[in-house]
Amino acid sequence: MQLLAGSSRSAARRPSAVEAPAVSRISGRPACTAARRASHVQPARVAHASTPATERANGNGSSPTQGSPLGSIDGFVPQAGLTANLLLQCPDQKGVIAAVSQLLYGFGCNIVSSDQFTDSISNQFFQRITFDFSEIVIGPGNTAVLERAIGELASRFRMKWKLAYKNKIKRLAILVSKQDHCLYDLLIRHRSGELRCEIPFIISNHPDLKHIADTFGVPFHHMPIDKSSKDSQEKAIEDLLAKEQIDVLILARYMQIFTTGxxxxxxxxxxxxxxxxxxxxxxxxxxxxxxxxxxxxIGATAHFATAELDAGPIIDQAVSRITHRDSVDDMIRKGKDLERLVLARAVRWHLDDRVMVYNNKTVVFED
Structure with missing residues (x-):
């Protein structure tokens, strides 16, 4: 189930002096209204302890850190295109938008866009903020200080958060079997610049599609599988994912079921x-x-691949009309068009940090 998102826009100007960011105690939506109404603020404390490093190292050798529990990227020093996406999830309550906006304002960041949604059934608040930190008062190379401040704010609001710098290009691996339509589509979109990522390799349990990888200049790894080799094949896949520092794994009609682990x-x-x-x-x-x-x-569905077969959180879906005249081959032909479109949208949204998961559902801030 995809939840619809509202949208708002706000901006923050650089303060005149370097100081700890102020955080509002008074709430309201949208953020600009809250900021006007807030009359009592308390300064946010900046933690000095480093956050534990998890996951793989970034391109500059530093490690991403874990915010509670979605995580953030700590220690990464952006060099160009100084914008970032901040994803937030917490119980719905007063003061969230105002506090986050004032924190970014206090650091001299400029909010470029903001989208938010409140699920009234679960009482959960979701927000995606894109902000420019080219004039951050502590210097663009000291983003770890900003991340610690976000972490402290998150603890006040019982917030899960994730911070992704947009100039850190995600690395994407594609797994396929014998069907080629989704693979072709992803590679063409990538070559045309529609998908902002790197594709270091393609993996397949069959050799049939190697010529496509060769055409696009992408390394092809043939990893055959049977019942006796399943564990070893998955180990080889994971070793390659770790070696190539892969961020996203795409199953483009990969017709194998992974183990629960x-x-x-x-x-x-x-x-x-x-x-x-x-x-x-x-x-x-x-x-x-x-x-x-x-x-x-008939339809097509892009979803996260959980241990329960075809039951992971749904990112995107599309349908096409069928009549009594349509044969199975007709349905397959129409379905392939849907598969291409739905997978490409889901991949693009994920690469751009627009998808948030909660209770086996997703909130998708569509572009």
């Missing part, structure tokens, strides 16, 4: 395209089963 380690950054409108017709041969059932709509 692999899914638990990687589901948050693994996107699968399933050729049906889930939760209908999960598993194998969905077009054939849809034809037997006589459906009037």
């Amino acid at each position: 692999f899914c638990e380690r990687h589901w948050e950054h693994t996107i699968n395209i399933h050729h049906s409108f889930l939760p209908a017709f999960e598993g194998a041969r969905p077009y054939h089963r849809a034809h037997e059932r006589g459906v009037k709509i």
